[in-house]
Amino acid sequence: MSELHFLSPDRARSEDLFAPRFASPLARVLAGTTSVLDLSQLGKIEVRGDVDAIDVEAEVVRITPRRALVLCPYEQCAELRARLPGLVIDMTGALAGLELEGEQAMRRLTDLDLEGLPAAGKVAEVPALVLRDGSRFRIFFPQEFAHYVGEVVLDVLEGIE
Amino acid sequence: MRLPEQLNERIDRSRPVRFFFAGRVVEGFEGDTIGSALFASGQRVFSRSFKYHRRRGLLCCSGGCPNCMMRVDGVPNVRVCTEPVREGAHVHAQNVLGSLEHDLLAAVDHFGGPFTPVGFYYRTMIRPRSLWPLYERFLRNVAGLGRLDKHAGRTRRFDTEHRRTEVLVIGGGRSGREAARSAAAAGRQVVLVDERGAPADGAFEVLAPARAIGIYEGGLVPVDAGNVLYRFRAERIVVATGALEQPLLFPGNDLVGVHLPGAVRRLVDEWSIKPGERAVIVSADERGLAVADKLERAGTSVVERIDLRSAPPRQLAARGSRGRLRSVVVDGREIECDLLVMSGGRQPAYSLLAQAGARVEYDAERGIFVPSDLPSNVEAVGSAAGEQEPAAVPAATFEGAEGAGRCFVCVCEDVTEKDVKRAIAEGFDSIELGKRYTTVTMGPCQGRLCHVPSIRLFARENETDEKAIGTTTARPPWAPVSLGLLAGRGHEPTKRTSIHHRHEEAGATMMWTGFWRRAHSYEHAANEALNVHRGVGVIDVSTLGKLLVQGPDAARFLELLYPNRFGDMKVGRIRYGVLGTDAGRIMDDGTIARLGEDQYYVTTTSTGADTVIEWFEWWNAVWGLDVETVNLTGALAAVNVAGPRSRELLGRLAQIDTSNEGISYLDAKETYVAGVPCLILRIGFVGELGYELHFASPYGEYLWDALLEYGADLGIRPFGLEPQRILRLEKMHILVGQDTDSESNVLEAGMPWIAKLDKEDFVGKWALEHVQERGFREQLVGFEMTDGVVPAEGGQIVLGGRPAGRVTSSRLSPQLGRAIGMAWVRPELAHEGAEIDIKVNGGFARACVRLKPFFDPEGERLRS
The missing domain is CATH 2.40.30.110 (Aminomethyltransferase beta-barrel domains)
Structure with a gap:
């Protein structure tokens, strides 16, 4: 069975002539912005199976009764992958993420019930996972939509200012 | 022109506001609308009518009728009676050739009458058919509403906002505010929306001016707040939209100077304007008669009050000159006046309730349509529910007098009593058909002023009652709404690969494939194709769908899904697969690599990825096998390095033996390439020696750069989708969706070796057997x-x-x-x-x- 090393960005290694460079899909669109934080390099590990058996020091977001997303600092990915139960898939590269402030901006981005977060639904018309911490929101979504979502988020913030 | 300061006036006389109208400067005050400021400046004609170009004045003065629509700062069809004044605005009349006073198109009114009855263009302009475009253009030019500037871009920003609340109250009148207050007192979260600009209230949120434009399933209420469309989801919706003042149908009822009571009330109370010198009031209810006090306070003499409840006249007609009211004829008596206040009672504004699913029934005693059987989440309060003081049921029309002109049923579309009679005589005797033929109720007022009168007229002409005629269907939007607001921001979900920006930087021509942006070619497609044959090329294939299929039943799962066999594959090998539908039709194709005994890596076409992933999940749920499917499409970037010199390049970067023995055709191997862990698939869609590298997306740009750098001396060049299409065609490799359609199957598509009909079962097997049999x-x-x-x-x-x-x-x-x-x-x-x-x-x-x-x-x- 392959351990799917090719899925995990943190397994890249600098050696001799090569120094792999991790690039966030939001890097270009968020360049020069301070109102939105880029969370793309956060470790994101999907667990399938018995999510109740997850016992790690990290943020665990349950998506379904047998599916969860574990969020952790990038440096902890390797350790967590080894300790998590069930089918463990490194989604660090798959999901882009951003953090922004303000309920009104979120209301213009999604029809999700902001009182019922975390929840999965559409943000800027693309599938996303939304987490809330007071008036701050974290949004995770497929990285291929990142540039587009970044543009929409900045546009929405501009419309509110 | 203004009256002395009134008790509750809305204007702030210390703050003048100036705007431009028809080449002159008009001054109003803060709190004025463009309409009230114009009226105060002496303007009485506000528009020319839709078809006959008749002069029209402020009929309702509350944003309901079409009579005051003008172009304001380039935006057509703005109802100036409710549009607040703003400094420096440019206001223009619309639908006129000349000016409001001298409109050359008014010739239609003088000469066109006999030639332009209802639906005339369906009869007179149908031959020869080829000329219809000319007719259409002509009609469009002489009739209609405002014009859009075809060359204008977006001038305003429109946003959409999703809102949730426990209780949404629509309408800020007395009943609406009471309902909002009591709900708030009960601890509910309440939002009240009001189109007139109700004042704020400490107990609940007030959104004004804002107009609910419909009630949709699931308690969805879109609210037009000018630049923002609020999409409200409310647990409970309270409709307090009030009632609509109804006009009377008599000859000359569209003359300038004929008003509904509300117009007079607003002119006097809110803007301190004297509406006329000599007034006649004809009313079916007390509210209409009550404006007499206001008029007298404003200095207008009320010369006649006609109460339709006690002494309804047989004859009622208005005479005028140059479109303005001069006198009213009542049962043979001519009364000089310049103001006629007419009231045909008030009809509950039930449209939103009907949209929500309420039944609407005619109450013959009161002469109004009343909502009933409301859905459980919707409530009606106040006048909207039918609560109102008794009123007379007016006659469908009144007898006219010589020189009184036309009797209008619908002022929006210029439909006259004669038009309705004619339509009925032609057989359009049901209200739904008659509506479509005459366009009555289909204009900007959406039936506010013409719905009940037209039903009453239909009833009389069909010698039946209003209940039998029934109502037309109420549909959103309940009020006109700009398309820009409905469209919202112009964002288009777009997928970009993690290497996307490198293609743009290299000057590639980009193209759409599904949601994806892909490089069509960089310079010259043919040269890029030749470079693959002669040296080495690299193409971004990150858009390929990528799936992990893992679990004890993985092989069985794939064997059931695909016509091919996968259980007999060796670990580390790749096989081409064609996915079929239940009916044996080709759905998608791709490669399947066996990474472990119970682990497969499946690629799909770029545009088919989502469908295939759903297909896998669906069948997984149906069969209940012990297997997991994981979508890795975005997780991984992929590039195809192809050409006779690709081995040399890979040898410089990869940590494996890249010889033909080290990694042979259809081998899958994991290794590091330039420090990045990769899955290498040795496949050859483009027909040359080639390697597909799959690796974590964040390294897309890095690895792309590394390949170009280390392959520079080998003549490496990126190639786009178009050269790839040339190359694959040379190999006769099919493109699903291009060479196949929804009817194609693998047997007829020249791939009989794919279908293992001796397998026990697979999706679509019966269909392929059938094709085999039928030939x-x-x-x-x-x-x-x-x-x-x-x-x-x-x-x-x-x-x-x-x-x-x-x-x-x-x-x-x-x-x-x-x-x-x-x-x-x-x-x-x-x-x-x-x-x-x-x-x-x-x-x-x-x-x-x-x-x-x-x-x-x-x-x-x-x-x-």
């Missing part, structure tokens, strides 16, 4: 043009003057110097060398059928 109806083949001309894709193949197939792909191959293609042909033509004729530019071009790949038919270069 082929058409076959997918290659063809080569004899004279080099490239036929159009989709071009017809003809045999003996009859259709015998169609071209699916065609290109000029720079490598072969020939025009080649693929086509579906009748089975008798599906043999090597068969001659076919393809329709090209109206003539025919000869081609030869080929069954083997045009380039490297034995696949020696692939395996090299």
Whole structure:
């Protein structure tokens, strides 16, 4: 069975002539912005199976009764992958993420019930996972939509200012 | 022109506001609307009517009727009676040729009458048919509403905002506010929306001016707040939209100077304006008569009050000159006046309730339509629910008098009593048909003023009652709404690969494939294709769908899904697979690599990825096998390094033996490439020695740069989708969706080796067995043009003057110097060398059928 090393960005290694460079899909669109934080390099590990058996020091977001997303600092990915139960898939590269402030901006981005977060639904018309911490929101979504979502988020913030 | 300061006036006389109208400066005050400021400045004619270009004045003065629509700062159809004044605004009349006072198109009113009855263009402008575009343009130019500037871009920003609340109250009148207050007192979260600008209230949120434009399923209420469309989801909706003042139908009822009571009330109370000198009031209810006090306070003498409840006249007609009211004739008596206040009672504004699913029934005693049987989440309060003081039921129309002109049923669309009678005489006697034929209720007021009167007229003309006529269907939007607001921001979900920006930086021509942006080519597609044949090229194939299928039943799962076999594959090997539907039709194709005993890595086409992933999950749920499917499409970037020198390049970067023995054709191996962990698939879609590298997306740009840097001396160049299409065609590799359609199956598509009909079962097996039994109806083949001309894709193949197939792909191959293609042909033509004729530019071009790949038919270069 392959351990799917090719899925995990943190397994890249600098050696001799090569120094792999991790690039966030939001890097270009968020360049020069301070109102939105880029969370793309956060470790994101999907667990399938018995999510109740997850016992790690990290943020665990349950998506379904047998599916969860574990969020952790990038440096902890390797350790967590080894300790998590069930089918463990490194989604660090798959999901882009951003953090922004303000309920009104979120209301213009999604029809999700902001009182019922975390929840999965559409943000800027693309599938996303939304987490809330007071008036701050974290949004995770497929990285291929990142540039587009970044543009929409900045546009929405501009419309509110 | 203003009255002395009034007690509750809305204007702030210390703050003047100036704007431009018809070349002059008009001054109003803060709190004025453009309409009230114009009225105060002496303007009485506000528009020319839709069809006859008759002068029209402020009929309702509350944003309901079409009479005050003007172009304000380039935006057409703005109802100036409710549009607040703003400094420096440019206000223009619309639908006039000349000015409001001298509109050349008014000729239609003087001469066109007999020639332009209801629906005339359906009868008189149908022949010759070819001239319809001219007729249409003519009609559009002489009739209608405002014009959009075709060259204008977005001038305003429109946003959409999703809101949730426990209770949404629509309407800020007395009943609405009471309902909001009591709900708030009960601890509910309440939002009240009001189109008139209700004041704030400490107990609940007030959104004003804002207008609910409909009630949809699931308690969705879109609210137009000017620049923002709020999409409210409310647990409970309280409709307090009030009632609509109804006009009376009598000849001359559209003259300037004829008003509904609300117009007079607002002019006097809110803006301190004297509406006229001599007034006549004709009213079916107390509210109408009550404006007499206001008028007298404003200094207007009320010369006649006619109470339709006690003494309804037989004859009622208005006479005027130059479109303005001069006198009213009542039962033979002519009364001079310049103001006529008419009130036909008030109709509950039930449209939103009807949209929500309420029943609407006629109450014959009160002469109004009343909502009933409300859905459980919707409540009606106040006048909207039918609560109102008693009123007389007015006659459908009144008898006219000489010189009184037309009797209008619908002022929006200029539909007269005569038009309705004529429509009924022509057989359009049901209200739904009559509505469509005459367009009554279909104008900007959406039936606010003409719905009940037209039903009453239909009832009288059909010698029945209003209950039997019934109402028309209420549909959103309840009020006009700008398309810009409905459209919201112009964002289009777009997928970009993690290497996307490198393609743009390299000057690639980008194209859409599904949601994806892909590089069509960088410079010249043919050269990019040749470079792959002669040196080495690299293409971004991150858009490929990628799936992990893992679990004890993984092999069985794939064997059930695909017509091929996968259980017998060795770990580390790759097989081409074609996915079929239940009916055996080709759905998608791709490669399947076995990474472990119970672990497969599946790729799909770029545009088919989402469908395939859903398909996998669906069947996984149906069969309940012990297998997991994980979508890795975005997680991984992928590039295909192809060409005779690709091995040399990979050798410089990868940590494995890249010789043919180290990694042979259809091998899958994991290794580091330039420090990045990769899955290498040795496959050859483009027909040359090639390696597909799959690796974590964040390293897309890095690895792309590394390949170009380390391959520079080998002549590496990126190639786009178009050169890839040329290259794959040379190999006769199909493109699902291009060479196949929803009817194609693997047997007829020339891939019988895919279908293992001896397997116990797989999706679509029965259908392929059926195809086998019935024999082929058409076959997918290659063809080569004899004279080099490239036929159009989709071009017809003809045999003996009859259709015998169609071209699916065609290109000029720079490598072969020939025009080649693929086509579906009748089975008798599906043999090597068969001659076919393809329709090209109206003539025919000869081609030869080929069954083997045009380039490297034995696949020696692939395996090299």
